[in-house]
Amino acid sequence: MQRLINRDFLAGLMCLVIATLVLLQAQAYDMGTLRNMGPGYLPRFLGVSLAVLGLITMAFSAKTAMAFPALNYRALVCITVGIIAFAYLMRPAGLFIATIVLVYICGLSERRFRPVKLGILALALCLMSYLVFILSLNMPIRLFPWSF
Amino acid sequence: MEILNNLALGVSVAFTIENLMYCALGVTIGMLIGVIPGVGHLAAISMLLPLTYYVPATTALVMLAGIYYGAQYGGSTAAILLNLPGTPSSSVVCLDGYPMTKQGRAGVALFMTTIASFVGSFITVIVLAAFAPPLADFAIAFNSADYFAMMLLGLVAAAILVQGNPAKGLAAVVFGLLLGIVGTDVSTGIQRYTFGLTFLYDGLNIVAIAMGIFGVTEVVANVGKVIQVKSDQKITFRSLLPTRRDLKESFFPILRGTGIGTGIGVLPGTGTSIGSFIAYAVEKKVSRHPEKFGKGAIEGITAPESANNAAAQSAFIPTLTLGIPGDAVMALMLGALLIHGITPGPSVISDNPDLFWGLVISFLIGNVMLLILNIPMVGLWVRLLKIPYPILYPSIILFIVIGVYSINYSDMDIMLVALFGVIGCVFLLLGFEPAPLLLGFILGPMMEENFRRAMLLSRGDLMVFLDRPVSATFFAMIAALIVWSIYSAIRKKRVAVAKEF
Numbered sequence: 001m002q003r004l005i006n007r008d009f010l011a012g013l014m015c016l017v018i019a020t021l022v023l024l025q026a027q028a029y030d031m032g033t034l035r036n037m038g039p040g041y042l043p044r045f046l047g048v049s050l051a052v053l054g055l056i057t058m059a060f061s062a063k064t065a066m067a068f069p070a071l072n073y074r075a076l077v078c079i080t081v082g083i084i085a086f087a088y089l090m091r092p093a094g095l096f097i098a099t100i101v102l103v104y105i106c107g108l109s110e111r112r113f114r115p116v117k118l119g120i121l122a123l124a125l126c127l128m129s130y131l132v133f134i135l136s137l138n139m140p141i142r143l144f145p146w147s148f
Numbered sequence: 149m150e151i152l153n154n155l156a157l158g159v160s161v162a163f164t165i166e167n168l169m170y171c172a173l174g175v176t177i178g179m180l181i182g183v184i185p186g187v188g189h190l191a192a193i194s195m196l197l198p199l200t201y202y203v204p205a206t207t208a209l210v211m212l213a214g215i216y217y218g219a220q221y222g223g224s225t226a227a228i229l230l231n232l233p234g235t236p237s238s239s240v241v242c243l244d245g246y247p248m249t250k251q252g253r254a255g256v257a258l259f260m261t262t263i264a265s266f267v268g269s270f271i272t273v274i275v276l277a278a279f280a281p282p283l284a285d286f287a288i289a290f291n292s293a294d295y296f297a298m299m300l301l302g303l304v305a306a307a308i309l310v311q312g313n314p315a316k317g318l319a320a321v322v323f324g325l326l327l328g329i330v331g332t333d334v335s336t337g338i339q340r341y342t343f344g345l346t347f348l349y350d351g352l353n354i355v356a357i358a359m360g361i362f363g364v365t366e367v368v369a370n371v372g373k374v375i376q377v378k379s380d381q382k383i384t385f386r387s388l389l390p391t392r393r394d395l396k397e398s399f400f401p402i403l404r405g406t407g408i409g410t411g412i413g414v415l416p417g418t419g420t421s422i423g424s425f426i427a428y429a430v431e432k433k434v435s436r437h438p439e440k441f442g443k444g445a446i447e448g449i450t451a452p453e454s455a456n457n458a459a460a461q462s463a464f465i466p467t468l469t470l471g472i473p474g475d476a477v478m479a480l481m482l483g484a485l486l487i488h489g490i491t492p493g494p495s496v497i498s499d500n501p502d503l504f505w506g507l508v509i510s511f512l513i514g515n516v517m518l519l520i521l522n523i524p525m526v527g528l529w530v531r532l533l534k535i536p537y538p539i540l541y542p543s544i545i546l547f548i549v550i551g552v553y554s555i556n557y558s559d560m561d562i563m564l565v566a567l568f569g570v571i572g573c574v575f576l577l578l579g580f581e582p583a584p585l586l587l588g589f590i591l592g593p594m595m596e597e598n599f600r601r602a603m604l605l606s607r608g609d610l611m612v613f614l615d616r617p618v619s620a621t622f623f624a625m626i627a628a629l630i631v632w633s634i635y636s637a638i639r640k641k642r643v644a645v646a647k648e649f
Contacts, residue, residue: 050326137202
C-alpha cells in the first residue's frame with residue numbers, strides 16, 4: 001500500500017479526479033456530431049484523454065516516481081493568504097492599507113518575524129507604487145480609504 | 149531591394165523614442181533578473197505583461213523580448229562569480245566559469261561570455277530576418293486542417309520533450325486546453341465552465357495564469373532558501389581584457405554554439421537550457437584537450453553562452469511565422485499579441501510588417517545595449533547580487549497583484565493569481581511542467597476553431613487530416629514522436645534533460 005502512494009500515483013489520481021469533474025459538467029453541453037461539433041465535444045474528448053493519461057501515469061508510477069520535492073508550505077500559505085487579503089482590501093481600503101497588510105502577511109513566511117524591517121519595506125513599497133502606478137501611469141487606484 | 153525596404157521600415161519603427169525606451173527598460177530588467185538568483189525571466193515577463201495593455205503591440209513585444217534575451221546575458225554573471233546559476237540555462241556555465249573565478253580570471257570570463265552572447269544573438273537575428281519571411285510565405289497556404297495538425301505537433305512535441313514522463317507532459321497540455329475552454333464558446337455563444345460567474349465569461353485571464361503559475365510559485369519555491377553571497381570580487385576594467393589565446397580558443401566554439409543554439413531554439417519544447425547543455429557536450433567532444441573542461445576551459449563558457457542566446461532569438465522564428473510557441477516565454481509573447489487582437493500565425497509578418505521588422509531591429513539595438521550594460525558596468529551588477537531575498541519577494545508579490553489588478557480593476561483577477569499560485573505549487577509537488585499548460589491554454593481555442601472548421605468543410609471526415617500532404621506530414625511526425633517516446637521509455641535510456649522552469 002505504501003508503495004502506491006507515490007508522487008506519480010497521486011499525479012495520475014489528480015488527473016482522474018479532474019477528468020471526472022470535467023466530464024460531469026460536460027453533460028450540460030450539447031455534444032453535436034463530428035461534422036457539426038457542439039460546445040460539449042471538446043470537453044468530453046479532453047476529459048477522456050485526461051483520464052487515460054492519468055491511468056497511464058498511475059500504471060507506471062511504481063517505476064517512474066521520484067521523491068517529492070521539498071515545498072515551503074508555510075510560505076505557500078502566507079503568500080496565498082496575503083494575496084487574498086490584498087484582493088479583499090484593495091477596493092474598500094485602498095492601496096496603502098492593502099500593501100501594508102500584504103507585506104506583513106508575506107513576511108510571516110520567514111522563520112524570524114522582523115516587524116520594523118517589514119514596516120520600512122511596506123512604506124517604501126507604498127511610496128514606490130504610488131509614484132509608479134498612480135502618479136506616472138495615472139491608474140484609477142484608491143490610495144487611502146477616504147480618497148475619491 | 150525588398151529586404152532593404154523592410155529593414156528601413158524596421159529602423160523607423162525601432163528608433164522611435166518610445167520603442168527605444170521600452171527596449172532599454174526590457175534589457176535592463178532582463179539583465180537584472182538574470183543576475184539575481186531566485187528571480188527568473190518567466191516571473192519577470194509575467195509581472196510586466198500588464199504593461200502590454202498600455203502600449204502598442206510592437207512596443208510590448210520589444211520590451212518582453214528584451215527581458216528574455218537580457219536574462220540570458222545576466223544569467224552567467226552569478227554562475228561565474230558565485231557558482232550559482234541566475235537562470236537555468238546558465239547552470240552549465242558554472243562548470244568552467246567558477247573555476248576561472250578561482251583562478252582569478254573572473255573578469256576575462258565575464259568579458260568573454262558577454263562577447264559570446266553578443267555574437268550568438270547577432271548572428272541568429274540575421275538568420276531570423278532571412279528565414280522567417282519565406283517560412284511564413286510557405287505556411288500562409290495552410291488550410292484549417294494543416295493548422296490544426298501543426299499546432300497539435302507543437303503541443304505534443306512541447307509536452308514530450310520538456311519533461312521525462314511523456315504521459316504527465318501530455319496531461320499538463322490537456323489541463324491547459326481545458327483552461328482554454330472556460331468562457332463563452334465562440335461558435336455557439338454558450339457559457340462553458342463558467343458556473344454563472346460573470347468574470348469568467350471572457351475566459352481566464354492569461355496574465356493571471358502566468359503570474360500565478362510562474363511568479364507566485366517561483367517566489368514560494370525560493371523563500372527561505374538562504375543564498376549566501378560572500379564573494380567580494382573586485383572586477384577592475386583591466387582584468388576584463390582577454391588574452392589573444394582566449395580569443396583564438398573561443399572563435400570556433402562561439403560559432404558552433406551559435407549554430408547549435410539556433411537549431412535547438414527553433415524546435416518546440418526545448419528552450420535555452422538544452423541548447424547550452426548540448427553546446428557544452430559538443431565542445432568537450434571535439435576538443436583536443438577534453439581534460440581541461442571543468443577546470444576553467446574558456447570554450448566551456450563561450451560555447452554554451454552563445455548557444456543559449458542564439459536559442460533565445462531563434463525561438464522567435466516558429467512563434468512569429470507559424471504561431472507555434474516553443475516554450476512558455478514564447479507562449480507569453482503570443483499572449484501579448486492576442487491581447488492586441490493580432491491572431492498569431494503566418495499572416496503576422498505580412499499583415500504587420502512594422503511589428504516583425506521593428507522587432508528584428510530592436511533585437512540588434514537591444515544586444516548593443518546589453519554589450520554596453522555588461523562590459524563597463526560589471527561591478528554594479530555584482531553588487532546587485534547582494535539584495536536580500538526577504539526584501540525582494542514581498543516586492544515581487546506586490547508588483548504582481550497591482551499589475552494584475554491594473555488590467556481590469558477586478559479583485560477577481562487577484563483571486564485568480566492566488567488560485568494559480570496554489571495550482572503551480574501542486575504542479576511542482578506532483579512533477580507536472582507548467583510550460584505545456586500555458587502552451588495548451590494559448591493554442592487551445594485556436595485549435596478548437598480550426599478543428600471545427602476542418603470538420604465542417606470535410607463533412608465530418610477525419611481522413612481530411614491524412615489527405616492533405618502538409619497535415620499528413622505533421623501527423624506522421626506526431627506519430628513518430630509518440631512512438632519514439634514509448635520506445636525510449638521502454639528502453640529506459642532517457643537522459644533527464646535540464647528542467648526549464
